[in-house]
Amino acid sequence: MAAGPASAATVTIGSPAGIVVSGALGRVFIGDDTTDSIVATDYTGERVDSVSGIDGIFDLALSEDGATLYATARGSHEIVALDAATLDVKARYPVATKIGPLYLEATGGKVWFTYEDPTDGHGDLGSVDPAADPAAGTDPVALRQLPHENPGVGGGPYIDSDPSAPGMLAIGGTDFFDMTKDLMAVVDVSGATPRLTAWHDGGYALNYVSDIDLVPGAAQVLVDGTDRHTYANGTFSPAGAYPAGRGADIAPNGLVAQLGPIGDNTVAVHRPGASTPIRTYTADAHALAWAPDSSRIFALVSGPRGYVLKTLTDPAKSVTTLTVDAPATAARAKKLTVTGRASATVPLPSGTRLQITRTDLESPGGKALPAVTLKPDGTYSFTDTPPAGGTVTYKAAWAGDSGHTPVNATDRTEVSRAATALTLNRNGNTYDYGADVSFTAHLGTTYKNRTVEIWADPYGGDKPKKLLKAAKVNSNGNISATVDMTRDTVVSAVFKGDARYKPRTVTSTAYARVKISTAVSRHYKTARIGSTSYYWFHKNTDPLLTTSMTYYKGRKHRFDLQVYAGGKWHSDVSRYFPLGTNGKSAVTLEAPGVTGLRLRMRSAYVNGSSGDNVNSTTYGAWKYLYFSK
Structure with a gap:
């Protein structure tokens, strides 16, 4: 096995084989079965380290203290222990099985894995005790740890642990010999010998089990990211469901990040037991992992050449939507009404106030208007008398809170402006080559802007339009500029408008003879x-x-x-x-x-x-x- 050098490059994964997050190191570890490697990234998805040579990598787990990263290598049939900070190999634990080891968890001081038993083809549970001393005759690897005579499930079942319940494992899988039956178990592995807490192997049919999670702070398991089951008195009982999904990961604070059903490229975040998601991300995700502080979700999403890591931020905040509806047109200095609505999957707090800003020619940096309070149904309205014409933009904004994302929205209205007179002489005149001809523009009444630009655009594509003069007109409203008449020329006078008078452009075309x-x-x-x-x-x-x-x-x-x-x-x-x-x-x-x-x-x-x-x-x-x- 060889550790690779750090490089600042976005990671692409060919075939994901486990994802775990270290809050202490600020790293995300991802297994790649295509390259038999583990890649370490920072929280932005940039590569910081990697190690290769893990034959048939299948799953990853971090030790309870976060110092050791474990990987299952089903090709070489071993558990590989690596230093989480350096990805140096610390130990390798051979597993005597034809298929596996497969899924992996670390809890109760040991590393637990599933595999397929070579004697009967059924799935079972094994463990690695890192504290065992092989030199003293103690084998660190133990097989057949599932405390039940007939697991009744083919292949290696899924397993899960949770920091809030150290020493507890959830196990789930489907009986390959009878697809209507499912294995579910909760096993206490905190002692010397695993003890069965709850068991189910076909008393009632479930959906095909492709994921199982322990629910933090509750005696429940979550199956396929959808069905919740309580376990008590050694049995499982339905306890509710989230909308249909195909897998999930549960944050330490209980938030559920759920992969949408097949064909639904979304990730939904639910509060415990809530059927309506807090928020939904658009992401064609294959696997999910929460940051240990529940601040974000890491998703492996489909990319053009494989899978890439995408960080989903603010998962506990409902996305706020906001609309602003201003009239399409309005008269200057006349009152108008602006309406809108704010909403979120988690209702906004009563009395939420929106900040309102008007931007126009008089206030290009924006002018704050009185704040407006949302009505109980989320709607709002306000009136305004725009002092300036032209494009007027109304912006509504809310800073958000601990449960909602910030939001802002805008709409524009075209406010009327008066027309002013603008003329330009010399139109249609013809001049000898090289004559210096003075063109005079006259500007009528305006509000504040008294500047006129005079442009010359000579015929022919080899000479660009040129600004001859830009200045305020004189007391008579006139401004002049001289054109060297070497070509036919379109002369333009441009008034760019102001808050009360709209822009205007007039042209004169003058003609030049050749020499x-x-x-x-x-x-x-x-x-x-x-x-x-x-x-x-x-x-x-x-x-x-x-x-x-x-x-x-x-x-x-x-x-x-x-x-x-x-x-x-x-x-x-x-x-x-x-x-x-x-x-x-x-x-x-x-x-x-x-x-x-x-x-x-x-x-x-x-x-x-x-x-x-x-x-x-x-x-x-x-x-x-x-x-x-």
Whole structure:
């Protein structure tokens, strides 16, 4: 066997094989049959230690003084004793049986276990006396300790002990040969020889026994977490029942943590004898164990790769539920009524008072309103006159008590606010590229907030919306900000509202032309024809026309060419050419080879057709060309 190093990792158990809790050490010990190991965790479920090599681990128990941890190893047929603080192996006790040892308890100064007797196949009880000295000829292991001639149960029955009744064992199982009969026994093991206190082996049929617990402070046993039976005069008598379950663990203070029936993934906590649970947890649990101080329950619940430890806190506190119902809408400065209800499985104390808080634009940190007392049926109501508009939140809260969890709940109402005037100029205007344009917003009447934000959102996904200015308007209600018009831009004026006036946003869309020019080269002179200046070319020279335009990814410019004839200009060519990343495009015209020909050309950006829509359509100036000899 090897003890593993401590590591801060959440434990996953493949096949649970016993769970016990040490209050003194603050540890939970869990057996894992898949890995033949014991894992020690803290109360949060984080691994602190482990030991492996326990062949066929089946169950765990702590000694009465908490110093020794015992484990049954049905594979190697032994009881293993380990130091609870270090998980070092202290002793191993071989058990001469074909099946077992199985279930395990420590009480009366000894360790008690169940097993299947190799001679008749019936279940029986054995013990280990840690004080026995094998060197002196005293065998620490004793078999056939069940004080009855014919146990009448196949396999190893379940056993349980309780610190409130040291030296007492509860034993239970089902007769595998006659499934309508069940074994139940209470055995006093405080003396040298076990003595039978109560016995039952088929006088009346019970449910299939899959769990048995001694009830603290009462001469009772709990079977399958459901049926309570008193034992007196050597017999068992029904003493009531909890709702159907499939097993339980009982706290030292008597609280019963019950696993729900098959298919019901809950853990219910009952006060002794109470049919209505104090509280119910949602947990697909396989096994339960109480902390020795009854402060919490440790549950092994199903996880994605096995079982994990989940801590169920405040088991003695009934879960309080609370509702708040405020009107969906209301008028500012008008009275409204808020109602609600508080409840719990354990009734709330008479006179319970809820703390009420209102949160709004005037009191963002919350303002305490007069406390309200629950009516006998758990309902409550109060009135309020909200001074501020907007979203108003009403919160009701109760701090809880020793028997109830704290609780709070909220609801919201939308309280009306007046509308204010807000305008923004320049909508629809078009400007030359790079023009600095001042946009002015005007704000009407408000309550306290006189701040307006002006935002610019240029066309194109490569430039984000930008806050240009956020300030209080002047005495005339105006605020201005300047936009550098390099692209079509949506300008927004934003008033965020106040306690009496609701928010408002207005927009203006202004448009920006591109910067565009065309350079003509390879001509031999410039001269006027009439009042128009022309670039003069020899008839066999190819003109080079270079367009410069504001660049944008994927942008093209349109090349328009017209011919002069019959006293009029006639369109000849209109074609798109891509811009280089430097914003330039050079187009060569083929020389006409004739004289007296007059042409003109221009470059244009056409919104949409030029490959994007971030600017407004812009036409460059015409360039006039004349071909001579």
